[in-house]
Amino acid sequence: ALTAKLGRCFHRCLRILRSPCRSFHGNNRLLTSQIVSYYESINQCKKELPEYFNFASDVLDEWARLEKDGRKPANPAFWWVSDEGEEVKWSFEELGSLSRKAANVLCEACALQRGDRAMAVLPRVPEWWLLNVACMRAGIVFIPGTSQLTAKDISYRLQASKAKCIITSDTLAPALESVLPGSQFLRSKLIVGRGSRAGWLNLKELLAVASADHECVKTRSHEPMVVYFTSGTTGFPKMVVQSHSSYGIGFATTGRYWMNLTPSDIMWNTSDTGWAKSAWGSVFAPWVCGSCVFVHNMPQFKPEVIAETLSRYPITTFCTAPTAFCMLVQHDVSSYKFLSLKHCVTGGEALNPEVFAKWKIQTGLDIHEGYGQTETVAICANMKGMKIKPGSLGKAVPPYDVQIVDDHGAVVPAGEEGTIAVRVQPTRPFCLFSQYLDNPEQTAASMRGDFYVTGDRGVMDEEGYVWFVGRADDIINSAGYRIGPFEVESALLQHPAVSEVAVVSSPDPVRGEVVKAFIVLAPAFVSHDPEKLTHELQQHVKKVTAPYKYPRKVEFVQGLPKTATGKIQRKVLRSKEWASI
Numbered sequence: 241a242l243t244a245k246l247g248r249c250f251h252r253c254l255r256i257l258r259s260p261c262r263s264f265h266g267n268n269r270l271l272t273s274q275i276v277s278y279y280e281s282i283n284q285c286k287k288e289l290p291e292y293f294n295f296a297s298d299v300l301d302e303w304a305r306l307e308k309d310g311r312k313p314a315n316p317a318f319w320w321v322s323d324e325g326e327e328v329k330w331s332f333e334e335l336g337s338l339s340r341k342a343a344n345v346l347c348e349a350c351a352l353q354r355g356d357r358a359m360a361v362l363p364r365v366p367e368w369w370l371l372n373v374a375c376m377r378a379g380i381v382f383i384p385g386t387s388q389l390t391a392k393d394i395s396y397r398l399q400a401s402k403a404k405c406i407i408t409s410d411t412l413a414p415a416l417e418s419v420l421p422g423s424q425f426l427r428s429k430l431i432v433g434r435g436s437r438a439g440w441l442n443l444k445e446l447l448a449v450a451s452a453d454h455e456c457v458k459t460r461s462h463e464p465m466v467v468y469f470t471s472g473t474t475g476f477p478k479m480v481v482q483s484h485s486s487y488g489i490g491f492a493t494t495g496r497y498w499m500n501l502t503p504s505d506i507m508w509n510t511s512d513t514g515w516a517k518s519a520w521g522s523v524f525a526p527w528v529c530g531s532c533v534f535v536h537n538m539p540q541f542k543p544e545v546i547a548e549t550l551s552r553y554p555i556t557t558f559c560t561a562p563t564a565f566c567m568l569v570q571h572d573v574s575s576y577k578f579l580s581l582k583h584c585v586t587g588g589e590a591l592n593p594e595v596f597a598k599w600k601i602q603t604g605l606d607i608h609e610g611y612g613q614t615e616t617v618a619i620c621a622n623m624k625g626m627k628i629k630p631g632s633l634g635k636a637v638p639p640y641d642v643q644i645v646d647d648h649g650a651v652v653p654a655g656e657e658g659t660i661a662v663r664v665q666p667t668r669p670f671c672l673f674s675q676y677l678d679n680p681e682q683t684a685a686s687m688r689g690d691f692y693v694t695g696d697r698g699v700m701d702e703e704g705y706v707w708f709v710g711r712a713d714d715i716i717n718s719a720g721y722r723i724g725p726f727e728v729e730s731a732l733l734q735h736p737a738v739s740e741v742a743v744v745s746s747p748d749p750v751r752g753e754v755v756k757a758f759i760v761l762a763p764a765f766v767s768h769d770p771e772k773l774t775h776e777l778q779q780h781v782k783k784v785t786a787p788y789k790y791p792r793k794v795e796f797v798q799g800l801p802k803t804a805t806g807k808i809q810r811k812v813l814r815s816k817e818w819a820s821i
């Protein structure tokens with residue numbers, strides 16, 4: 241009888257674990273590792289997506305429960321520092337109670353309801369994280385925008401997104417006021433920071449009197465959770481809708497295997513709050529893994545400040561853009577001691593192998609490059625434990641089936657160039673964006689046959705590693721040769737004279753177009769003879785890569801045009817080159 245009883249009990253447990261609708265709500269017996277592995281197995285298609293899911297109640301509150309029971313490493317959920325020496329540390333419990341208060345503020349004082357949209361244009365202040373979680377709890381769609389946006393940009397975004405609430409800082413509010421009257425959807429305005437302003441509610445004052453009792457909305461997995469704007473590298477930024485599960489569950493594999501995160505880790509991602517990269521590395525990937533989100537609120541990216549922060553705080557995992565790694569190795573971080581740091585990741589643009597090699601020499605650490613878009617979680621990555629191929633994007637991250645396809649959506653053989661694509665037939669991955677907001681044409685245009693196409697060109701090698709060639713628009717077609725800017729830029733960066741470089745097409749009467757390099761010189765080379773230097777750089781490229789790729793035109797410049805995220809806008813340089821034609 242006892243065996244039969246045990247057998248029944250075992251099967252009941254198994255049924256609960258396998259149940260598609262299972263949530264962690266109220267289940268106190270779960271272990272730390274089970275939270276991550278449950279969501280990981282959904283990513284690996286071993287378990288079905290639950291019908292209802294909410295990151296706040298199903299993940300964050302679960303970590304808070306384990307923390308309370310003493311079954312989670314004593315790591316804060318959130319650790320924020322500023323240049324002025326201020327510090328904020330929240331446990332998962334504190335994050336829970338503060339975000340419940342914030343949810344009440346949004347629902348009561350701001351009169352927002354489930355499904356309404358709220359736009360937050362804030363620098364890296366702790367309230368950004370609170371409001372993010374508060375919106376999840378209330379089922380409000382959160383729309384982050386970078387504080388580098390101009391009032392005109394914000395006006396466009398408010399109109400386009402039909403946001404009912406604008407949240408901004410006391411310093412940004414005056415500049416915004418001029419454009420707000422034109423936003424017919426806007427119902428409430430919330431200020432984060434000190435001081436009062438006519439017509440604005442103040443979060444701090446409202447939080448002081450808000451109740452910490454709030455029942456989390458039971459959101460459906462596919463319900464919209466957040467809208468992010470793309471960087472606008474190739475055109476006007478697109479509004480990408482992500483659901484509660486796409487970002488909420490989809491980052492489990494990214495966090496565990498690419499970022500190497502566990503509940504003992506402290507993750508620092510330097511991305512600005514307005515970009516999807518902050519959702520990746522400062523919200524979902526670390527928190528689904530129970531790690532601590534570390535934030536340094538610094539108005540400007542200064543390599544010496546980054547290096548000091550990495551030395552001073554027990555940061556274990558560091559993520560920053562390739563350009564930032566480039567600035568760090570140029571600053572030379574060899575003299576710093578990053579005692580806790582054990583894992584570095586990057587993405588968002590191409591990481592040149594030269595930077596990878598220098599970082600390894602200076603710190604002893606690899607940089608694990610990953611690739612993805614606002615529309616996705618990590619598509620490819622050089623994951624922990626895998627052989628790293630410097631210069632490659634790594635291999636497909638589950639559940640994505642990544643292929644290189646031709647113009648008709650047919651998969652091309654290994655070694656052949658095509659468009660990097662993610663299979664959506666017969667099964668569309670749950671962690672792919674839902675749509676471009678109010679733009680069915682653009683949403684449809686992102687599909688080709690059985691695939692979602694990224695718009696990036698690449699090659700897959702025999703081992704399944706994907707190599708980035710360039711954005712489709714950036715490929716140079718010179719006398720029948722197709723040349724990706726990345727390879728030429730990587731070759732040029734190996735030369736000590738080159739500090740930064742962008743390679744684009746330029747008109748040519750014979751070849752149609754030729755390779756042109758815009759180069760920012762390293763300080764020691766600024767006074768060199770430009771003609772001699774041009775020749776030397778051309779010879780250098782011919783030596784380190786196929787000679788037909790060398791830049792026939794070279795222009796030395798003071799700086800390169802970049803998006804607010806720091807990505808090089810080759811489009812701007814290209815347009816100037818072709819303007820006179």
Ligand SMILES: Nc1ncnc2c1ncn2[C@@H]1O[C@H](COP(=O)(O)OP(=O)(O)OP(=O)(O)O)[C@@H](O)[C@H]1O
Nearest residue numbers: 470471472473474475588589590610611612613614
């Ligand atoms: N590791 C990487 N190497 C090279 N490029 C990368 C890498 N990771 C991401 N990218 C580039 O960044 C893009 C995704 O960035 P994001 O979603 O911010 O929008 P964007 O393409 O920069 O802007 P927009 O779509 O508005 O032009 C990818 O499509 C790819 O071009």
